[in-house]
Amino acid sequence: MTDQQTVAPPAPPEQPGAGSPRRSRGDGSHARNFSAGFLAKLVLIGLVDALGVYGILAAAAVQSWGIVAFLVLALLVANWVYFSRRAIPGKYLVPGLLFLLVYQLFVMAYTGYVAFTNYGDGHNSTKADAIEAIAIQTEARVEGSPTLPVTVVQRGDELGFAVVQDGEVQVGTAEQPFAEVDGATADGDRAETVPGWEVLGFAGIAAEQEAITALRVPFSDDPSEGSVRTQDGSTGYVYQPTLTYDVATDTLTDTATGETYTPSATGNFVSEDGDRLTPGWRVGVGLDNFTRVFTDERLTGPFLKIAAWTFAFAALSVATTFALGLFLAIVFNDPRVRGRKLYRSLMILPYAFPGFLSALVWKGMLNEKFGYVNEVLLGGASIGWLSDPWLAKVSILLVNLWLGFPYMFLICTGALQSIPEDTIEAAKIDGAGPWRIFRSMTLPLLMISVAPLLISSFAFNFNNFTLIYMLTGGGPNFVGSPVVVGHTDILISMVYAVAFESGAKQYGLASALSILIFVVVGVISYLGFRRTRTLEEI
Structure with missing residues (x-):
């Protein structure tokens, strides 16, 4: 019997699974x-x-x-x-x-x-900060107090005074009260060297004279202990506040006259005679900022005029830019027009430049005395395009038309090209004319995609601060208004004027106006989007 060699069949390739871990590549790249x-x-x-x-x-x-x-x-x-x-x-x-x-x-x-606060100039911070500021502002030189030999020192951009107290050199700044400095030396009663500080000579004091005379270095963190000031950079005098604060009664008392000031609901210390100390502090005022624009006669008139112009500006801007953009889109969508690509490229050039630069260019061109429009196009005429209230509004609309029609041209071109050609051809076969096709078919189909963009364009122009600020600055201004606003201001530029350009900054009132604008734009957008839903039935 012959032995037979048994050959085992080849094992199947190992499949990755739950019981066989996946092997990583041998080169270690993972x-x-x-x-x-x-x-x-x-x-x-x-x-x-x-x-x-x-x-x-x-x-x-x-x-x-x-x-x-x-x-x-x-x-x-x-x-x-x-x-x-x-x-x-x-x-x-x-x-x-x-x-x-x-x-x-x-x-x-x-x-x-x-x-809902009185936040603004004179009411920027807390009550404690107001008390400290009042104490500093009412400081007066203490009669009979000794003079202090002062050495002016500087560290970087920071100025300070060095004085000798009880044989030790102390240095202080506007932010840090006097404190002893190790290693400092003195020549008699005047500091000579201060480690870490540069001692200013006559030339240095002369160069920083204004800052040195305005510098106040307190003796301690308590404002009532007074401070040191100097007029010549060499001799200092002790100053103490004439108004002292009593924590128990929460009042300020004038040490010279005995008059007492108590805190009021408006965030100021007020005397019985009605004299008010400034600065005050931030407090809640409820709805006063919202009602002020309707109760202050000097503010109500300009506010209502600006609100009406804002709505008119936003609506006319959308209407004019959409009309021109749609007209040009229809013209250059006709295949019979040669060079359509070139014309379309030229049409979007105003849209390619930054809006604020274009507004500044137009401001120069519309200048009454040396602008290109009056001097060249109108032969030296003197027309107040930006100084007359009505002409300024017309100028703003025309400039905004120049800036805004390319956007409408682009979206209308895209919407027109998405309308099926067989739909238009069917209307022509049924005998509909060009105007009938446009009114009954092209425009409704176009509005399905364009209407939301028109609403967003209205919201944008409602807050188009850049154009107003760069072209007219809101002018010409109203006469007798408590804030610096004008005939071409819109609500958002009025907010800016209230907050920054009317002398005293009124952040609380500006914030209230901002909320009103937000509510108005939100309501209009909501109603507009609800209205556009009816177009979906087409």
């Missing part, structure tokens, strides 16, 4: 890619954490605990999301959500808060 990606993520998160910790420390230094809490929570969420394998969608959503919270929701909430 590990290298994983390591590189992890290191990159580690570096980026480290930078974010470093910036976050810096922000936390800076906010804690000024006791802004709300910002501290937000930054701590944001850092915890960011680290958890980017180091967790379960939060893949969060890695894409967290950055956008954080920016939304900071730049949108927080701004809206803070604007709403300011609208």
Whole structure:
């Protein structure tokens, strides 16, 4: 019997599955890619954490605990999301959500808060800061107090005084009271050298004379203990406030006259005779900022005129730009027009330039005395395009037409090209004329896609601050108005004028106006979008 050699069949290739782990490539590229990606993520998160910790420390230094809490929570969420394998969608959503919270929701909430306060010039800070500021402003030289030999010192851009007290050299600045400095030397009763500070000579004092005479160095953190000031950079005098604050009664008393000032609901210390001390502090005023524009006769008239012009400007801007843009889109959509691509490129040139630059160019061209329009096109005429109230409004509409029609031209061209040709051909076969086709078919089909853009264009022009500010600055101004506003101002430029350009800054009133604008635009947009739903039935 002959032995037979048994040959085993070849084993099937191993299939990856639950019981057989997937093998990585032998060259280690997966590990290298994983390591590189992890290191990159580690570096980026480290930078974010470093910036976050810096922000936390800076906010804690000024006791802004709300910002501290937000930054701590944001850092915890960011680290958890980017180091967790379960939060893949969060890695894409967290950055956008954080920016939304900071730049949108927080701004809206803070604007709403300011609208119900008297925040503005004279009411910028807290009551404690107001008391300190009043004490500083009412300081007077103490009669019979000894003069102090003063040495002016400087460290970078910071100025300070060095004096000798009880045989020790002390240095102080506007922010830091006098404190002893180790290693400083004195020549008699005058400081000579101060480590870390440069002692200014006559030339240095002369160069910084205005800042030195305005410098006030307190003796301590208590304003009632007074401060040192100098008029010549050599001799200092002791100043103390003439108004003293009594914590128990919450009043300020004039030490010279005995007059007492008590806090009022408007955020100021007021005497019995009605004399008011400034600055005050921020307090809630309820709906006063919202009702003021309707109760103050000097403000109500300009406000109503500006509101009416704002609606007219937004509506006419949309109507004129859409009409011109649609007309040009229909013309250059006709295949019989030669060179359509070139013409279309030329039509969008005004849209390619920054709007504020175009407005400045038009401002120069419409100048009454040396503008191109009056001097060249009209042969030296003297027409006040920007100084006459009605001509200024017409000029704004014409310039906005120049700036806005290319956008309408682009969207109308795209909408026209999306209308099926067989629909138009069927209408022609049925005997419909060009006007009938446009009115009954082209325009309704066009409005399905264009109507939402017209609503957004209305909202944009309702807040078109750049054009107004750059072209006319809101002028010509109204006479007798408590704020610097004019005939061509719209509501948003009126907000800017109230907040920044009317002498005393009134952030509370400006915030209230901003909320009114938001409500108006929101209501109009809501009604407009509801109206456009009927077009979907087409």
